[in-house]
Amino acid sequence: MATHSNDPNARERSQGSEGIPAPEGPANLIDTDYVIGQDNVTSSKFGIDFDLHGKVFTVSSLVILFFVIITLALQDQVSPIFDAIFAVLTGNLSWFFLLAANIFVVLSVALIFTPLGKVRIGGAHATPDFSYAGWFAMLFAAGMGIGLMFYGVSEPLTHFGTALDGVSIGEDGVRTDWSPLGAAAGDTEGAISLGMAATIFHWGLHPWGIYAVVALALALFSYNKGLPLTMRSIFYPILGERVWGWPGHVIDILAVFATLFGLATSLGLGASQASAGLDYLFGIPNTNATMVVLILGITLVALGSVMLGVDKGVQRLSQVNMVLAFLLLAFVVVVGPTLLIATGFFENLVAYVVNLPALSMPFGREDANFSQGWTAFYWAWWISWSPFVGMFIARVSRGRSVREFLIAVLLVPSVVSVLWMTAFGSTAIDQFVTDGFEGVKNAALEIQLFEMLGQLPLTAITSFVGIVLVMVFFITSSDSGSLVIDSITAGGKVDAPKPQRVFWCLIEGAIAIALLLGGGLTALQTAVITTGLPFTLVLLAACYAIVKGLMSEPRG
Amino acid sequence: MYKKIMVPVDLAHLDQLAKTLRVVADLANFYQAEVCYVGVTASTPGSLARTPEEYQQKLDAFAKQHTTEHGQPVSARVVISHDPAVDLDDVLVQAIEDVGADLVVMGTHLPRHLDALLPAHGGKVATHTQASIFLVRA
Numbered sequence: 001m002a003t004h005s006n007d008p009n010a011r012e013r014s015q016g017s018e019g020i021p022a023p024e025g026p027a028n029l030i031d032t033d034y035v036i037g038q039d040n041v042t043s044s045k046f047g048i049d050f051d052l053h054g055k056v057f058t059v060s061s062l063v064i065l066f067f068v069i070i071t072l073a074l075q076d077q078v079s080p081i082f083d084a085i086f087a088v089l090t091g092n093l094s095w096f097f098l099l100a101a102n103i104f105v106v107l108s109v110a111l112i113f114t115p116l117g118k119v120r121i122g123g124a125h126a127t128p129d130f131s132y133a134g135w136f137a138m139l140f141a142a143g144m145g146i147g148l149m150f151y152g153v154s155e156p157l158t159h160f161g162t163a164l165d166g167v168s169i170g171e172d173g174v175r176t177d178w179s180p181l182g183a184a185a186g187d188t189e190g191a192i193s194l195g196m197a198a199t200i201f202h203w204g205l206h207p208w209g210i211y212a213v214v215a216l217a218l219a220l221f222s223y224n225k226g227l228p229l230t231m232r233s234i235f236y237p238i239l240g241e242r243v244w245g246w247p248g249h250v251i252d253i254l255a256v257f258a259t260l261f262g263l264a265t266s267l268g269l270g271a272s273q274a275s276a277g278l279d280y281l282f283g284i285p286n287t288n289a290t291m292v293v294l295i296l297g298i299t300l301v302a303l304g305s306v307m308l309g310v311d312k313g314v315q316r317l318s319q320v321n322m323v324l325a326f327l328l329l330a331f332v333v334v335v336g337p338t339l340l341i342a343t344g345f346f347e348n349l350v351a352y353v354v355n356l357p358a359l360s361m362p363f364g365r366e367d368a369n370f371s372q373g374w375t376a377f378y379w380a381w382w383i384s385w386s387p388f389v390g391m392f393i394a395r396v397s398r399g400r401s402v403r404e405f406l407i408a409v410l411l412v413p414s415v416v417s418v419l420w421m422t423a424f425g426s427t428a429i430d431q432f433v434t435d436g437f438e439g440v441k442n443a444a445l446e447i448q449l450f451e452m453l454g455q456l457p458l459t460a461i462t463s464f465v466g467i468v469l470v471m472v473f474f475i476t477s478s479d480s481g482s483l484v485i486d487s488i489t490a491g492g493k494v495d496a497p498k499p500q501r502v503f504w505c506l507i508e509g510a511i512a513i514a515l516l517l518g519g520g521l522t523a524l525q526t527a528v529i530t531t532g533l534p535f536t537l538v539l540l541a542a543c544y545a546i547v548k549g550l551m552s553e554p555r556g
Numbered sequence: 557m558y559k560k561i562m563v564p565v566d567l568a569h570l571d572q573l574a575k576t577l578r579v580v581a582d583l584a585n586f587y588q589a590e591v592c593y594v595g596v597t598a599s600t601p602g603s604l605a606r607t608p609e610e611y612q613q614k615l616d617a618f619a620k621q622h623t624t625e626h627g628q629p630v631s632a633r634v635v636i637s638h639d640p641a642v643d644l645d646d647v648l649v650q651a652i653e654d655v656g657a658d659l660v661v662m663g664t665h666l667p668r669h670l671d672a673l674l675p676a677h678g679g680k681v682a683t684h685t686q687a688s689i690f691l692v693r694a
Contacts, residue, residue: 029606037603122599123607129599129638223599226606309642396638398599494598495640 029226030236034244036228040491050500053491055249060256060489067261067527068511071520079523086380086526089533094376098362100536101379105209105360107543108216108410116550117403121216122223124554128399133322134315135396140413141318141476142392143211146270148203148325148420149470153448155202156425157432157441160195162370164188178369181358192429196344197351199425201359202375203417204352205410207382210539212409214390215397217542219405220549223398228492231255231387234538237545251538252488255387258531259488260504262385263481264511265525267474271295271516273446274470280447281463292513298471299509302478306501310396314479321472328465329423335456336427344426349418380532383539391487392480395494402550428452478508558587558688562657564648564677565593567604567614576663576692581625583661583690590629592655593619596640596647608636645680652685661690 041054070078090097111117120126128135162178166185170176177183180198184190217234227233232248239247271294279286305313333341365371397405431437431452440451453462482505483494489504490496515521563580565573584591595615597608605611612634619632635651637643652660664678682689 035603036601036606040603222601223607226601229600307642309639311638311643313642395600492600493602494600495602498641501641 029224030221032227032236032241034227034241037491037493039244040493049497051490051493051496052500053252053489056252056256056491057489059249060253060260063253063257064260064507064511067257067524068514071524071527072514072518075518075520075523079520079526082523082526082530085530089380089530090372090376093533094365094372095362097376097379097383097532097536098360098371100540101206101210101383102360102362103543104213104539105205105410107546108209108212108406109205111216111546111550112403112406112410116547116553117406118401119220119224119550119553120399120401121219121405122398126223126399130315130396134319135400136408136412137318137322138315138396138480139393139409140416141321141473142389142480143208143413146266146470146473146477148417149449149466149473150273150445151199151203152420152424153428153440153452154445155199156195156421157428157448158195159198160191160425160429161441163191163194163198175366175369178373179367180370180374181355181367183367188433192426192433193347193351194355195429196348196421196425197355198359198370198374199421200348200352200418201356202378203421204414206360206379208410208413210379210382210386211389211393212406213539213542213546214386215393215409216402216405217546217549218391218394219397220546220553222394222492224553225549229391229395229494230488230492231391231538233492234542234545237548238541254531254534255391256485256488258384258528258535259388259481259485260508260511261524261528262388263478264508265515265521265528267295267298267478267508268512268516268521269525270470270474271298271512274467274474276444276446277450277463277467277470280450281467288517291516294471295509295512295516298474298478299505299512302475302482302509303502303505305475305479306482306505307498310483314476314483317472317479318476321469321476324465324469324472328462328469329420331458331462332423332427332453332456335458336423337430340430341423341426344422345419348422348426352418377529380529383532383535384529386535386539388481388484391484395483395487424449424452427456431455478505482508558583558589558659560590560592560655560657561587561659561661562592562594562652562655562687564651564660564662565595565615565618567595567611567618572694573663575694576661577622577625579690579692580661581622583659584626584628587659588628589659590631591619591622591626592631592633592657593622594633594635594648594651594655596635596637596644596651598638598640599636608634645677645684648677648681649684652681652687657687659688659690660685661692663694664691 039053040051042051159180163180163184165177166183167175167179168177180194184194218229221227221233221236222229227236230252232243232251235243235251271291274294275286275290278284284290305317393409428440432441437455440448443451449466450463453459453466456462482501485504486496486501487494490500515524561580561584580591593615595611597611599608605614615632615634619630623630633651633655635647637647662678678689678691
């Protein structure tokens with residue numbers, strides 16, 4: 001509050017033209033006549049209670065059903081359509097994704113250093129809902145978890161390989177290689193540095209900047225402004241009362257679509273990858289039956305977790321997850337090339353910073369394959385996940401100051417990603433460069449991690465931990481995702497009856513199994529990533545909303 | 557015999573609570589006991605209140621309004637839960653201890669088949685506390 005009263009302009013600004021009153025209490029609610037749950041349908045049938053947003057629940061259920069049916073029935077017809085749409089997006093609009101992601105990072109970093117960083121989520125006197133350990137574990141487990149398991153080894157190795165091979169130009173004068181920037185032909189050190197920088201670029205500030213923007217906007221408009229915890233609330237500063245009508249419904253339905261299919265398709269694809277891992281490690285046959293059992297198992301544990309709730313289910317599993325991931329990381333650091341990883345951490349950090357401007361440049365890129373095929377793809381992917389991750393992060397972040405929030409959501413995970421990628425990537429590259437071991441490089445994507453661990457001692461134990469970690473990461477995504485979908489389809493209520501979250505958790509597993517057996521997982525995943533485009537617009541709106549919203553908050 | 561009666565109140569479903577509140581008033585009168593109304597809410601904006609503070613105000617007003625029914629001292633306590641749909645039972649058990657209640661009067665529904673999967677709150681709370689529990693059937 002001290003800063004606020006010292007700043008004579010603050011009061012004028014915050015009063016604005018919309019008559020938002022100057023901050024008096026601990027927060028500054030938006031004045032709206034909308035009552036959360038006013039459009040909900042409540043009923044009790046067969047002893048089961050419902051409390052749902054009629055339109056959002058009905059339309060999103062129908063849309064989901066429609067997509068599952070056409071993907072199953074017309075697989076050969078829809079798959080090329082989704083692919084074509086996606087190719088147009090990443091091919092022609094990659095500049096838009098890159099530019100938007102840069103804006104999110106710049107805004108997030110800038111807010112840390114401005115006085116607006118003092119605003120507290122939930123009002124000036126709010127206290128944190130979760131401990132640092134519980135909070136951070138949930139941020140990280142929901143945020144990327146599973147990807148680190150699959151790409152921690154393979155992505156550094158891939159970029160290293162393409163960079164080492166150098167630039168190749170096809171007959172039509174277009175580059176045919178997939179290496180980042182200008183490559184580093186024949187220069188091993190340079191290729192390592194460029195490969196690590198490119199990997200960290202995809203897993204560092206930018207993805208977390210995307211999540212931070214969504215999460216901060218939602219947390220601010222929910223905890224400080226009193227709007228329901230759903231995606232539509234972000235648009236209040238732009239659309240005003242219209243967000244409670246169809247424009248808002250559409251945003252929420254899109255969020256449900258992206259979250260449910262994002263989870264279901266990655267659950268299906270993840271099960272096939274975990275099954276390949278089990279085959280490689282224990283010789284368990286890699287069949288549809290194994291995958292279905294895996295999906296059922298993951299869904300059941302996730303179901304148990306949502307039934308136990310945020311505190312005893314989601315939070316505890318996330319912490320288990322963190323401990324396991326930390327143990328695996330510590331093991332690789334200690335048993336692997338320790339010195340190389342220690343020096344590599346700083347070298348890679350420097351390489352990242354040095355290459356960051358060139359890698360994030362939206363215009364005039366010569367490395368089209370890399371910037372469109374990798375970067376734009378990743379950005380669309382992160383953005384399509386952002387409603388889910390952002391809403392979940394928002395829900396657990398009450399009581400943190402904006403500065404604290406951004407450091408924890410943006411900077412800390414980025415540093416952890418650097419460490420993780422360095423440990424797993426450098427070890428694999430070192431095995432290839434120093435020992436001449438080509439097993440990892442030649443292995444399929446899903447078993448590269450296990451091939452790398454196979455070169456270290458205690459393989460049986462570490463690989464088992466790896467498999468468990470893959471599954472727990474899926475469970476922690478699945479349970480928090482079900483909570484998010486339930487809350488969106490209940491008009492922003494977080495206390496809707498329990499059977500609803502059970503419903504969503506089961507639907508997610510059912511869709512994953514149906515698509516796994518019927519085909520079309522990849523096609524539908526492509527469809528999900530195309531939602532990255534509309535959500536990029538939502539996120540840009542969120543940037544405006546964050547600044548506008550923070551300006552009208554008391555700081556202290 | 558009883559000094560403090562705790563009454564879990566769901567402000568969103570007051571219509572179902574009328575009978576419970578009458579029982580509370582009679583018991584409070586009879587034992588000259590203090591009444592503490594307890595409400596559980598999430599910290600996110602909900603249908604009743606947009607902040608926990610607003611919820612507290614509403615519950616205070618509710619308590620004050622009901623003091624006339626029995627003339628005994630009242631208090632109102634809001635408990636914030638991260639996940640009220642799930643944590644309600646645990647939160648109530650903790651609240652009984654915090655409030656120092658020796659009798660809990662709460663509304664509940666008739667036994668039904670789904671109780672094995674989704675047990676009623678009253679029954680679950682009763683198994684985890686030393687206070688006496690009076691379950692009022694709707």
